[in-house]
Amino acid sequence: MTVSLHPSLPSSLPGDPGALSRLLDGAGTDGPSVWPRSARPEAGGDVSVGGVSLTEAADRFGTPLYVLDEQEVRERCRTYRAAFPEADVVYAAKAFLCRAMAHWVREEGLGLDVCSAGELALAVTTGFPPEKIVLHGNAKSPEDLRTALRLGVGVIVVDSASEIARLAAITPADARQQVMVRVVPGIAAGGHAKVRTGTDDQKFGLSITDGSAQHAVARILDQRHLELVGLHCHIGSQIGSVKPYVTAVRRLVGLLARIREQHGVVLPRLNIGGGHAIAYRPGEPSLDVGVLADRVRTELADGCARAHLPLPRLMLEPGRAIAGPAGVAVYHVLAVKRTREHTFVAVDGGMSDNPRPALYGVRYAPRLIGRLSSAPPRTVTVVGRHCEAGDVLADEVELPGDVRPGDLLAVPAAGAYHLSMASGYNLVGRPPVVAVSGGIARVLVRRESLDDMTRRDVGL
Numbered sequence: 001m002t003v004s005l006h007p008s009l010p011s012s013l014p015g016d017p018g019a020l021s022r023l024l025d026g027a028g029t030d031g032p033s034v035w036p037r038s039a040r041p042e043a044g045g046d047v048s049v050g051g052v053s054l055t056e057a058a059d060r061f062g063t064p065l066y067v068l069d070e071q072e073v074r075e076r077c078r079t080y081r082a083a084f085p086e087a088d089v090v091y092a093a094k095a096f097l098c099r100a101m102a103h104w105v106r107e108e109g110l111g112l113d114v115c116s117a118g119e120l121a122l123a124v125t126t127g128f129p130p131e132k133i134v135l136h137g138n139a140k141s142p143e144d145l146r147t148a149l150r151l152g153v154g155v156i157v158v159d160s161a162s163e164i165a166r167l168a169a170i171t172p173a174d175a176r177q178q179v180m181v182r183v184v185p186g187i188a189a190g191g192h193a194k195v196r197t198g199t200d201d202q203k204f205g206l207s208i209t210d211g212s213a214q215h216a217v218a219r220i221l222d223q224r225h226l227e228l229v230g231l232h233c234h235i236g237s238q239i240g241s242v243k244p245y246v247t248a249v250r251r252l253v254g255l256l257a258r259i260r261e262q263h264g265v266v267l268p269r270l271n272i273g274g275g276h277a278i279a280y281r282p283g284e285p286s287l288d289v290g291v292l293a294d295r296v297r298t299e300l301a302d303g304c305a306r307a308h309l310p311l312p313r314l315m316l317e318p319g320r321a322i323a324g325p326a327g328v329a330v331y332h333v334l335a336v337k338r339t340r341e342h343t344f345v346a347v348d349g350g351m352s353d354n355p356r357p358a359l360y361g362v363r364y365a366p367r368l369i370g371r372l373s374s375a376p377p378r379t380v381t382v383v384g385r386h387c388e389a390g391d392v393l394a395d396e397v398e399l400p401g402d403v404r405p406g407d408l409l410a411v412p413a414a415g416a417y418h419l420s421m422a423s424g425y426n427l428v429g430r431p432p433v434v435a436v437s438g439g440i441a442r443v444l445v446r447r448e449s450l451d452d453m454t455r456r457d458v459g460l
């Protein structure tokens with residue numbers, strides 16, 4: 001697919017990082033753009049990503065549509081590897097996984113964090129080396145654990161006391177499975193209460209405060225078939241500041257020191273999870289990976305020096321920050337309705353392809369694409385097509401006042417936790433994912449058809 005650039009707009013923006021955000025995110029915005037770096041304004045109000053026109057993609061593949069910028073994913077992987085050359089960076093597949101995504105992150109030298117036999121099998125059957133995979137889960141099923149052992153995953157992160165005996169019991173007599181303990185360091189961080197996982201009294205991990213982390217360590221060290229290789233923590237998601245990570249490192253190094261005192265064991269690895277924030281709307285902060293690397297590295301070096309511990313090998317698990325900014329969702333407007341207080345702009349997707357506004361009250365910045373409008377902006381509520389008044393995609397956003405059925409809306413920062421959390425609600429079918437790169441668009445995941453949905457319905 002080729003694109004023609006609007007003659008009055010620059011196709012590349014050398015030396016002015018704010019220019020793209022001013023052009024795409026709105027005049028006066030000086031922060032980093034929420035669009036993929038390849039995004040360009042095109043003639044007639046169009047926008048291209050990866051050299052592919054979004055309006056042409058909508059025509060060709062239909063809407064709702066998820067467009068994923070391959071180079072953006074790859075560059076984000078490279079940013080992590082460059083910032084943390086001494087560490088193992090594993091991509092958290094829960095953010096978004098498909099075979100191509102697994103290939104890209106592997107080619108960029110990352111490992112993979114999975115949390116079900118399904119994610120694991122998809123990755124391994126597409127060629128992802130199992131030893132580079134970490135298995136998570138607060139309630140791993142027998143199937144999850146059996147599949148992990150059968151396929152030979154690198155590390156299983158133990159999340160409960162009962163999992164230790166279950167895992168030890170099914171590990172083959174001639175094998176030794178590497179495990180870590182998921183530790184709750186007692187830190188409140190994250191973009192919403194529902195995604196804060198570093199505090200005591202929630203379902204993930206084993207607490208330092210009540211001693212269950214220490215207890216799990218002792219039990220694992222007693223198991224011949226389990227090899228404890230380190231500690232893990234994941235304190236939450238959409239965390240915009242490095243401070244909670246520094247605190248987490250300090251507390252985990254403290255626990256490493258106590259483990260050495262009590263058991264005479266020096267654990268060689270420390271996994272600090274993911275959770276790095278991205279911007280969903282222009283002007284919102286994102287976590288600076290370079291600053292994170294500097295502060296974590298310093299804290300780890302200082303803490304280990306104080307405790308006379310050798311430096312453990314660091315591991316981290318970004319999900320959202322790799323996939324999120326690479327994705328753009330495209331919808332058609334189906335209806336516009338004015339009530340006494342609101343203008344509702346209803347699109348052909350909704351909470352079945354993006355449950356995040358309904359779950360966490362997340363705010364997005366949709367943009368009209370595919371035509372130019374000189375109508376003054378109007379504050380509208382972009383809603384979905386599902387049978388719930390709470391099916392809102394973007395509350396109180398500005399769109400041109402003449403927005404109408406047939407228009408296209410593009411929603412940036414849509415690459416993580418949209419399709420991976422999509423549902424079959426109202427049997428509308430989940431949207432396809434199209435990769436864009438170098439002016440070429442290719443389907444990675446096709447649209448869910450009525451046939452796909454009805455095939456599972458086998459009873460009468």
Ligand SMILES: Cc1ncc(COP(=O)(O)O)c(C=O)c1O
Nearest residue numbers: 092234237274275317318319320
């Ligand atoms: C154990 C673990 N690691 C990594 C992640 C990735 O988090 P994020 O996508 O916020 O980077 C998650 C999800 O929050 C998680 O539960």
Ligand SMILES: N[C@@H](CCCC[NH3+])C(=O)O
Nearest residue numbers: 094195237238356416417
């Ligand atoms: N699903 C959440 C974050 C949870 C991350 C998984 N532990 C989101 O959309 O923001």
